[in-house]
Amino acid sequence: MSTFPRGFSIRFFLPDGTSDGMKIVEKSNWIGRAIVCPRSKFADLRERPEFNKTGVYLLIGQNNPDEPPTAYIGEGDPVGERLLQHQRLKDFWSSVVSFTSKDDNLNKAHVQYLESRLVALAREAKRCNLENATVPTLPSLSEADRAEMEEFLEHTLQIYPALGVSVFQKPSAIAPAHVHMFQLSGRNFTAQGYEADDGFVVMHGSMAAKDSSAANESNIFATRKHLIEQGLLVDDIDHYRLTQDYTFTSPSLAAAVMLGRAANGRIEWKDIDGHTLKEIQIASAAGTESRMLR
Secondary structure (H helix, E strand, C coil), rough: CCCCCCCCCCCCCCCCCCCCCCEEEEECCCCCCCEEEEEEHHHHHHHCHHHCEEEEEEEEECCCCCCCCEEEEEEEECHHHHHHHHHHHCCCCCCEEEEEEEECCCHHHHHHHHHHHHHHHHHHHHHCCCCCCCCCCCCCCCCHHHHHHHHHHHHHHHHHHHCCCCCCCCCCCCCCCCCCCEEEEECEEEEEEEEECEEEECCCCCCCCCECCCCCCCHHHHHHHHHHHCCCCEEEECCCECCCCCCCHHHHHHHHHCCCCCCCCHHHCCCCCCCEHHHHHHHHHHHHHHHHHC
């Protein structure tokens, strides 16, 4: 059996005909359905039949694209009752992603299972400020139901990135084969990383400057603060040390956080031969990377 990822189709339907309004999202050969709705269109969401179905949802808000978002994961039976509460009581969120089933086969225990698994994944990835204080207890499900919910979960985790949601994604513990590695040098410390589809991964054990001159750079300051609070950057005498692989939204944010100052990541990250990320990207686009690396 092939271990390579298989292609699949995702269908987007825009009920109001605008690209920034509500989106109905379906995946090929799957019973689930997602609704992505900006908070400004909440009244339209209330008119949807999915509002009265059993489901699991994610509330998300973000002040700056380079700063970690704030998120809350929940479930409802029906999902609409919980969303009405959050519309009144929670201020941080700007959009909601809700998953229900097209054939109404999800029950309360099913969505409690999905909620618990998603909260655990978000806590492990540490890519958001999670409003959930604890991981909900997994409900008691039959072996068959657990298998079905794990399959449902797998489909949602394929859809979230297509919606621009990365709070559940964690880099592989092992760098992909043949990945081009880069390093970053500071005063008495180094960091290692590589480009990924959803950003730039800085690897476990990389070091970062303890002092920072980025107080006026809100995205750099916020990301460093988040990593320290999450235990991802820990004090290691005269520098910080990264405790797990972490995906930054860009090579420049990765470089800036590790160096403690504003930085152009395409220039700062260099491979073992001294080629900058920018040079490698240009050579790759021109099809000359292999000659450069000889």
